[in-house]
Amino acid sequence: MNLFFDTETTGLPGDVPLDSPAYPWPVEVAGILATSTGSMVSSFRMVIKPDGWTISDDVVKIHGIDTGYAAKFGMDLALALSVVAAFAQQATTALAWNVSFDYQIIESAALRLKMPNPLQDVPLKDVMSETSNCLGLGRMSLAKAYDWMFKQPVPAAHTALGGARACQSIWRKINEKHELPG
Numbered sequence: 001m002n003l004f005f006d007t008e009t010t011g012l013p014g015d016v017p018l019d020s021p022a023y024p025w026p027v028e029v030a031g032i033l034a035t036s037t038g039s040m041v042s043s044f045r046m047v048i049k050p051d052g053w054t055i056s057d058d059v060v061k062i063h064g065i066d067t068g069y070a071a072k073f074g075m076d077l078a079l080a081l082s083v084v085a086a087f088a089q090q091a092t093t094a095l096a097w098n099v100s101f102d103y104q105i106i107e108s109a110a111l112r113l114k115m116p117n118p119l120q121d122v123p124l125k126d127v128m129s130e131t132s133n134c135l136g137l138g139r140m141s142l143a144k145a146y147d148w149m150f151k152q153p154v155p156a157a158h159t160a161l162g163g164a165r166a167c168q169s170i171w172r173k174i175n176e177k178h179e180l181p182g
Contacts, residue, residue, distance in 0.1 A: 048080055
């Protein structure tokens with residue numbers, strides 16, 4: 001089974017070590033567990049409760065989740081990582097758009113909580129690279145690729161579940177044409 005996942009964060013990492021408190025925190029995490037034919041088995045979406053960190057106005061403009069909302073409705077990060085782990089245990093592949101970014105957000109959160117990385121034993125696949133290779137497109141954002149393929153904007157753009165769904169839709173579309181493994 002495939003796990004399509006996405007994160008929304010407190011920012012971009014730059015040259016900060018993964019275990020640094022300055023590394024971006026996950027604000028929202030979502031995933032879709034799907035069969036190899038693309039049928040959804042289960043999904044999750046969680047806003048993360050801040051624990052000593054805040055969400056800047058600059059990133060709130062992107063994903064719409066502010067510190068107050070996350071503090072009121074968010075889940076503890078350790079619980080969120082446990083849910084990611086439960087989904088990852090059922091997956092044969094974890095897929096994301098620019099997978100290294102989202103993987104490192106999860107890895108950094110796990111390191112700082114002194115927990116195992118819930119995705120460490122699952123082979124990763126970068127849907128952005130696969131799309132670029134199959135269609136001869138350069139590196140582009142998920143929103144641009146989705147718009148190019150489906151002639152419409154990503155539904156629920158800049159939400160983790162919207163990103164995971166868009167990634168799954170693109171994967172299904174290129175897999176139909178190119179019969180990609182996983």
